Amino acid sequence: MRIRKTWHPGLVASFGVLSLAAMPLLQACSAEQNNASQTDAVASSSESTSDSESKWVMVREENFESPLGVESADWEIDPLGKDSPWYVDEFSDDGQYYQVLGGDDFQRALDSMNIMRKRVEVGDDGWLTVELAAQDRDKDGKPDSEPNISVEDGNGLISVPSNDTAAMLTASDPLPSEYRIEYELKTLDFGGKRDGSWNYDGKYNGFEPGECKTNFPWVRKGDYSQGGSDKVDPCADPWGDTTKENGYYFLSVVDYAKPAPHNNIFIHSHRKVGMDSYSVDADWAKSYKVCNPESKELIDYTDSSANGVNQIFFDGESFRDPAFAYNEFVMPTPCGLKIGDDENATIVATAEVQPELMPGETYTFAIERNANGYVTEMKGNFKYIGETTIRNERPFKSDDGHTIWHYNQTADEYDGSSNQTLTFEGPHGSFEKEMWPEDSAYPDNFVIGIPHLNYYEGEAQIDNLKLYTKES
Template sequence: MSGSRTSRTSRTLRRWLAAPAVAVVAGGGLLAVAPAEAHVVETGRGHHGGDRPGWRLVADEDFSRPFTTAGAEWILDENGVDDRWTIDALDDDGEAWRAISDPAFSDALETFDVYRQQVRLGEDGWLTAELASVDADLDGEPDSEPTLSTVRMDGSRERALLIDEPQWNSGAILRPTDALPAEYRVEVTLRSLDFGGKSTGSFLDGDRYNGYDADRECMTGYPWTFRGALADTSRCEYGDVRAENGFYYLAILDHANPAPHGNPGIHHRRKVIMDGYYADVVGQYGDYATCDPATGELFSSADSNYVGLNAIFIRGDSFMSGQNNIGNHYQFETACGSADSIDRFGDEDQYSRILTSAELQPELMPEQSYTFAVERRDGAYTIEYSGPFEHIGQATFRFTREFVEDGIPIWHYNQTAAEYDGAFDQDLTLTGAAGAYTLESVWPEGSAYPDSFIVGDPHLNYYEGSATIDDVRLYVPDDRARR
């Protein structure tokens, strides 16, 4: 990548939608955990060219032109106003939280403000940077200023986009300005990563713990929990966030206007995820496992470097009681096989909740990089990830699930009403200290949910660090391949 490279982009959204599909993507069912060498489809350097076989490149951002959100206007998010950031009852000021935890929740909202930035970038503004930050002292300015800015990579003339989030009580993501086409491939390259995990075998690294400032006080997830605000609990009495850090390498959400929000709400809005959850919580929330892609065997995540990749298709028919029926259950895909967060897994059912697909090696970046891609095509989603993973080295993995496979749907897969008949609709009841709230008909017949991708940290009350991304590309099926 250099400043002389020519950026390629879409001409119009209409042209994105016009390209028909070509080949059927091979599927992989819900399997017992077992070696799955067939999933390793490529080794060596990843693809960095233009068009791909069967795909036509319609938008491409290589960040060769200088860009920064620094200096952009911070806009006060006015609670209760139907604006560009409104989604549903699980919004930051949502009626669900008020119903299950007022007066604690409404009182909590009076103690801080949220400021936002929304800045377009890329040719024709096809990408949007979304940033948010809490103003806890109500002085009219955000407590910290996360930024998205182009930077020179170490020892190189190449530029990439730095996502810098200096405090946990803020969020920063990159998303498409418009909803994605009916069928697409979207991919992004990760050039550096510093959002926590172990360094030389320890979560403590100088004055940082798991990527957070180890000495800063009152670092909590206030006020959003899965059961609403906590009664008679001050900001600093909420749970400390430092055990849990993370980053979304690439995820598909079910609405067209993603932005950073309180942690629980996003758990109800995801379709497909590739993320890192760098969490020193093994045994607390579940007995997490990690896949060794070289041997096809599982081991306890307590023995990992805690800089993993979770490759997840979100279930549309089952919800976690531990997340108050807000968060869906997961379908994990790895080179060791597949697993479901509903069940225990492993040779002796010794693991539960999370199965991590592979471990990244941040120390190898930026000389080496990772590429993540999601495809939606021919009634299925495909996850693909490439890079120099722990144990196996450079490799590429692909996993595909049909929209409904073995009777299990991917959450809100339908972009149009015609794609879905209401078969998995249900009501979900949330409970809290003040009472109950029912999310009625969460997936009705006649509904439609556009696809949008995010890269970064969408959690307004968790995660802290920085990462650098490059080469964000959008493809549509190439109708020339059908001739």
């Protein structure tokens, strides 16, 4: 992990890369684009895990100057099942995992609503995809609340008006073998404290006042039958209030080709690397810490602003909770490397963003993949230390025995040595799944926004979304 402290907001950091396989995402890039982007290429660094002789070249960019046209696209009902365009695996919204947990009672809860979706390609040659999802509990064919990604004042506005909606940006095609994806975060309103208080702008933890903000209809524990009731009540047990938990996915890389919002449990077993915030006003937060990157000392989460950034490399060797394939965290921070649960802290945030300073202050988030590993990076005015770039690098397979989850984009990059067979049990049966078998492959794609439609609400503005590849 490397921290570079700067006092020049316009200063550009430097990174290295290695070879790039040809991908459909890049085929539309013209020679003029490549030549013009030379001035935007990020210079190499001998400290990087990648080739110091190589340079990044920008091949795609979205500046959010023109309308995206998402509003004019029609909402459609997700048909669910394995034939759905949004089905991924057993943890999908009507997948085998929930059938084991809830059986017919879960199905009855799911059938009581529609999942409404939009999938809209935007940007030059449709290189980006906007994915929206929302619950329709009265089944009138329209979302109860409408999320959106639009253009406002020259920025992209990610709007998630209710915790039963979701909005995210991703690439229309999987990312190439080596890339750098980055963007600027202009504003952030997804909870946490403001000036030391959970209550701000008439909201609590970023939630507008309202009833029935629960994690319906997906939950890991509880009686899906609701005590034998004939009527499904989204506001009653086993579904719990979610307003104590808010957050935002600054930037993550997932392990399947077409990322889209799903239930909250789904995302926890599908990330390779990521940076997110988790703003939680609950007793379990007492086990969390936040790093002061200036003093290198840990702060109790309860004494923080609850706007910390968790920089995570997801562990392919162990699970925080094997009951739903929730990977353990590997978290390099300025205060030291945090791996797994221990008596000192279960989560350690790298640093704290300062939403009160935005939009006057802008934060940049980036993830790179090179031939050797992944890099997470964030730059901006962080609490305690000021304008700083924090960059963490991890090889795919580390000497400390912690392999990055599903790092292999192709089968020949992996030998099956990290495979485990997990058993998923519930009141209505069980099933086994090989979690990382030999001959498997997992494409990379990125996620910005909110990828689940039963937690979190708020807004964020973003700009200057860029994809870099190796100079050819």
